[in-house]
Amino acid sequence: MDNFEPEIVAFCCHYCGYTAADMAGTRRISYPSNVKIIRVPCTGKVDAIHLMKALEKGADGVYIAACLEGDCHFKDGNLRAVAHVEKIKKTLEDLGWEPERVAMMNFSAAMGQQFAQAAEEFTEKIKALGPSPASQATSKAV
Amino acid sequence: MQKIKQDEKRVLVIGGGVGGIKAALDLSESRKKVLLIDSDYAIGGLMTQLDRTFPTNNCDLCTVSPHLSAASREKFLEVSTMTELTSLSGEAGNFTATLKTAPRFIDIDKCTACGECLKKFPEAVRFNPGLDPRAPTCMRYPQATPYAYSIDMEKVDDVEALKAVCKAGAIIPDDTEQETQINVASVVLSVGAEMFDPSVLDNYGGGKFDNVLPGLEYERIMSASGPFQGNLVRKSDQQRPKKVAWIQCVGSRGINVDDVPYCSSVCCMYALKEAIVTKERFGDDIETTIFYMDMRTSGKDYEQYFNRAKEDFGIRLIRCKPHTVIELPDKSLEITYAREELSAMEKEEFDMVVLSTGFRPSQKTIDLAGAIGIDLNEHNFAKSGTIDPVTTSKDGVYVCGVFESPKDIPETMVQASAAASLAGMTLDSEEWVNEPVSLYPPQRDVDGEAPKIGFFVVDCDGEIDQALDIDKILENAKTNPDVAVAEAFKLSCSFEAMEKIEGLIKEHNLNRVVIGSGSPRIQESMFQDMLRRAGLNPYLLELVNLRDQNAWVHNDAPAKSLEKAFRLVQMGISGVRKAKPLTENMLPTSQNALVVGGGVTGMTSALELADQGTLTYLVEKAPVLGGQALNLSQTIEGDDVAAFVKGLVDKVSAHENIKVFTDAVVAEHTGVPGKFTTGIKTGADSACEQIDHGVTILATGAKPNRPAVYGLGELDNVMTQLDLDAVLENDESKIKAMEQVVMIQCAGSREADNPNCSRICCQAAVKNALRLLEVNPDIEVFVLYRDMRTYGFWEDYYKTARDKGVKFIRFDLEHRPVVREEAGKTIVRAHDFILGQDIEIEADCVALSTGFVADADTNNELCSLFHLPKTEDGFFLEDHVKLKPVDMALHGFFLAGTAHSPKVIRESITQAHAVAGRARTMLANKEITLGAAYATVDPVMCAVCLICVRACPYDVPFINNERHSEIDPAKCRGCGICAAECPAKAIQLRAWEDDQIIAKIDGLFERYN
Known part of the structure; x- marks a missing residue:
């Protein structure tokens, strides 16, 4: 599993998470290319179904990058996202998966450095966990 | 004629x-x-x-x-x-x-810029300053607008031959x-x-030695549209240099015959940029050295750029202006220089020398x-x-x-x-x-059509091409049977690219478009407009962020980065298949403006808007208008600040279109750009006065810093420059009694806990030094500094201060001055690099240049009220640091003055005019597009569970007479929270529907061969 390259999906809100990712780009701060970003208007829009779908399709880890708490552009969308993440963690536990495969993160638009660092740390964490049961199943199928 | x-x-x-x-x-x-x-x-x-x-x-x-x-x-x-x-x-x-x-001798409406004329007249093309020969047909750079050549008729021998070459018939020989x-x-x-031509100087070899070149030519060599296609090589032997040196202030800040005394303000940053870009591209293969006098990185967050140059990129910095550059037999260059701490001259060899020249x-x-x-x-x-x-x-x-x-x-x-x-x-x-x-042309009805997708990479700045194999990305996209066209536009300005894409959309009857380019945050509206022009609904579009979130962040792993690009593009293609044409909501804008902050900046903006008939609400936290300018008596140019502020206050107070709230704060805020409602709370009043406004200007200023350093707040004779300003204004006798004054720069700034430069302090110190000498010519003034940042024409004042005997002594973070009190005397110890030893100065007054810091409390409150982003050091963050410095990312919000970053009064006033103008651009439109992303309810699926009614942060959904939830498109903000919470999945957020998001996930995980 040394050369295991995890698949990671990051749902980023337009105003903070996605902007922070762009900021990392503007400043040329690199992070692992394992992280693929899907833009959403607000992380409150990220349905539990979307998180599960990503895991089912082959993501080894999924996270939500929202505004800092209290700074959500739509008041409390990021707090709702926390609830969705918690729910999925619970579901994963019930399924016998590691709940750490799902995470909630918060950034301000200016936190490009922190975004890159968090992407790196999350990738390392998922690397250590190894492939998710679903992605193991699909790679066997191929 | x-x-x-x-x-x-x-x-x-x-x-x-x-x-x-x-x-x-x-x-x-x-x-x-x-x-x-x-x-x-x-x-x-x-x-x-x-x-x-x-x-x-x-x-x-x-x-x-x-x-x-x-x-x-x-x-x-x-x-x-x-x-x-x-x-x-x-x-x-x-x-x-x-x-x-x-006369251009070319009809630009007919010219297609095919380049045939250029091919047949091969002595052609003026292109790069100093690197290319002048030509009869001449296009300046590939992104030229208008996209057409021009002809120097005097240099054309055979006009008929030239005419015959042009298939478009665009040549007009008798143009007048x-x-x-x-x-x-x-x-x-x-x-x-113009940029200064360094060839008139005899000591640096500019214009004489092949491998000595001015900064702008270095840019052209590094540029993908430059003479060597972005390949960094020496002019003499086309070999890649291993050591590049920059020499700052060439022709600037000097007293020699061809020098100008002023500072050109941009060269420090461009030299750092050129060195950083060199390092980014070639890493340890090239050593970069900058010879400089003072590093003037005083713009917003520029100090951090400077720190990254030193710490992250290992750019070597040598403080001195070199004496000469001589050319060695192998065309390498030898720089002779003397560092201040060493008495002997040093010599060092470089492969290439860049002269940082300024403006003339x-x-x-x-x-x-x-x-x-x-x-x-x-x-x-x-x-x-x-x-x-x-x-x-x-x-x-x-x-x-x-x-x-x-x-x-x-x-x-x-x-x-x-x-x-x-x-x-x-x-x-x-x-x-x-x-x-x-x-716009009428929108083509694409209903019922199978997706016919065009995929286009628009890489105007060559950034994507540099990191990723675009041809492979196109090839990969083409494996999708419904991708009808896949093309890349490299190094052509996005405007030109868009024109061509419009043509391709029409030619191939495309009904979906995927663009691989920069961030959709910045570029989406531009490409949506392109679709409208091509007769397509603007929502039949997906943007793939190949630049900001791929090319720029995976430099270290090119193969993986390319793989990621394939996947991101596939995500876009899969997503766009589910895109639907949507109509946008228009809303009439409120024609009023809200200006938060009643200092010089806010008042100037308010007056300008009010003069053009805009009803302007001006809210000031303090009991009186004036802000920080009330603490300042005069500018370095000698303007009477107090009189100026009074004039502004009088005009603002008397203006019929301005309503002033003092001792007031903004407390509530709702609405959408163009139609905001904000509550203003005055004094101890608990009630809010609600006002309507279409735009909001933030001019809340910054706070004078008072860090507990160098004995400030403990020792009697230690004060800030603002305190000294007050003494100068009110107590001349005190100044007359002083014998020695020490000023310490960067007190509390450019330090680990506050890394940015406060920009205003160097000129403030020079100003106050000159004022001290005016009151008391016998006074000895010492300025302890790290870099004197008297940019632009302030260099004149810096020179005057030196001429008048003000002593400028440099220090660095390893040799910080120490202020102590001993037997009732205040003593400053500093290190003198030239003497190589510590010196002690007895001071009657120690003036600390403390600058400004962000007003954290105010900014935090406003940011959470308005949902606006801040910089790491707590100032407001503008939309685009370079091109949109006073617009905020949230449409309808503008930013001016020291709330943006520390700056002097004249710079704040300029921003005040700028935001008034930017606000007018929005108000002039009378109505605003709310976009098409609003939530809709499927009445059949709605179970009337009320979850959406409770979840919506803005209380928009309600249960209508037909017993299902209804969402007013004009009120919906498009967050999609209701859609995520709805247990029956009866709600969809248009443009972000579940099947679109799931299609993106599907695309991302499609398998590749």
Whole structure:
């Protein structure tokens, strides 16, 4: 599993998470290319179904990058996202998966450095966990 | 000669560099007619010759004005190239300008820029300054606008042969000079300056040695559109250099015969940028060294760029101005220099030497100033207002950019908006409703069609190409059977690329488009407009962020980065298949403005808006208007600040269109851009007064810093520069009794806990030193500094201070001064690098240059109330640091003054004008597009569970008479929270529907062969 390259999906809100990712780009701060970003208007829009779908399709880890708490552009969308993440963690536990495969993160638009660092740390964490049961199943199928 | 007279009154903008373009776009965005002229063959100015710009290191010029549709650009803005002003008569509001347009000998409407003429006349193309021969057919750079060649007829021997070459029949051999008289309300001068030609200096080998070149030529060599296609090689042997040196202040800040005394303000940053970009591309293969006198990185967050240059990129910095450069037999270069701490000269060999040259006003500019009748200063730049820098000595003529004083792009953009705003005040906005139906072709009905997708990579700055194999990305995209076209546009300006894509959309009858380019945050509206022009609904589009979130962040892993690009593109293609045509909601905008902050900045903005009939609410936290300027007695130029502030307060208080709230804060806020409602709480009153406004200007200022360093707050004789200002103003006897004064710069800034430079302190120290000497000529003033940052013409004051005997002693973080009290005396110990030992100075007064810090409490409150982003050090964050420095990311919010970053009064006032102008561009539109992303309810699926009613942060959903939930599109903000919470999945957020998001996930995980 040394050369295991995890698949990671990051749902980023337009105003903070996605902007922070762009900021990392503007400043040329690199992070692992394992992280693929899907833009959403607000992380409150990220349905539990979307998180599960990503895991089912082959993501080894999924996270939500929202505004800092209290700074959500739509008041409390990021707090709702926390609830969705918690729910999925619970579901994963019930399924016998590691709940750490799902995470909630918060950034301000200016936190490009922190975004890159968090992407790196999350990738390392998922690397250590190894492939998710679903992605193991699909790679066997191929 | 052809003579034409035009009666329609317009604003005339002279100079088509970024400043002129920005001014012209701002004016046309606020629906005022404008003519932009440039004597050159194409607009773009210096910026288009830069490889990349700092601090973002990319171009993005196309994003300057995303809210200006191409249609209104056509209606309000005319561009005339190869055109000069020959005379200006009349007065402000009613000038007559005479313009002369040189013959281009090419019909630009017919020219397709195919390049055939250039091929047949191969001695061709003037392209890169100093690196290419002059040519009869001449296109300046690949991104040229207009996209057409021009011919120097005198150099063409066989006109018929030239005509025969042109398939488009665009050659006009008998084209003549044209004279036009136009009616002009006001003039904006944005004519810039030339770069100093270092070949007149005899010690650095500029123009003589092959491998010595000025900074701009280095940019051209690094540029993908440059002479070596972006390959960094030496001119002498086409080999990659291993050691590159930069020499700062070449021709600037000097006293030699060919030097100018002023500082050009931009060279430190561009040298750092060039060194960083070199390091980014070649890493440890190239060693970079910068020889400098003072590192002047005083712009917003520039200090952090400087720190990264040192710490992350390992750029070597040597503080000294070298003596000479000599060429060695192998064409390498030997620099002789002396460091201040060593008495002996040192010699070092480099492969390439870059001379950081600054700005010089050209003779043409000086002549133009004469023709217009404006005064110049002693350095031949425009003599501008000391308090109001965009005004000139002539009413109705405004100046912006480098011709006002040397400056970088963000400051030029601010001045351009400011000059446009003032120039536009004499001209009414035209009533013109943006009617998409009439301005765009009718939208093609794509209902029922199978997806036919066009995939296009738009890589105008070459950033994607540099990191990723675009051809492979295209190939991969083409494996999708429904991708009908896949093409890349490398290094062509996005405007040109978009025109071609429009053609391809029509030609192939495409019904979906995927663009691989920069961030959709910046570029989406631009490409949506492209779809409208091509007759497609703008929502049949997906953007793939190949640049900001791929090319720029995976430099270390090219193969994986390419793999990621395939996957991201597949995500876009899969997503766009599910896209639906959507209609947008329009809302009439409130015509009122809210200005938060009643300092000089806020008052200036409010007055300017109010003068144009905008009802403006001005909210000030303090009991009186005036802000920090109340603590300042005079500017370095000698303006009486108190009198100026009083004048402003009187005008603001008396203005019928301004409603002032003092001792007041904003407490509640709702609404959408263009239609906000904000509650204002005054004094101890618990009730809020609700006001409607279409735009919001943040001018809340910053806080004078009072760090507990060097004994401030403990020792009696230690004070801040502001405290000293008060003593100078009120207690001359105290100054007269002083014998020695020590000033310590960067007190509390450029330190680990506050890494940024406060920008204002160097000039404040020089100002106060000169004032001390004026009151008491016998006083000895010592300024302990790290880098003296008297940028621009302030260098003159710095020199005067030195001439008058003020002693400037440098220190660094390893040798910080120490202030102590001993037997009732205040003693400052400092390290003298030249003597190589510590010295002690007994001081009657120690003045700390403490600068400004963000007003954290206020900014935090406002950011959470308005949902606005901040910088890491707590200032407000603008939308685009380079090109949109006073707009905020949230439409309808603008930012000015020290709330943006520390700056002096004249810079704050410029921003105040700029935001007033930017706000006008929004108000002039009368209505605003809310976009199409609103939530809709499927009545059949709705179980009336009320979850959406409770979940919506804005209380929009309600249960209607038909017993299902209903969402008013005009009130919905488009967050999608209700859609995520709805247990029956009866709610969908348009443009972000579940099947679209799931399609993206599917695309991302599609398997590849």
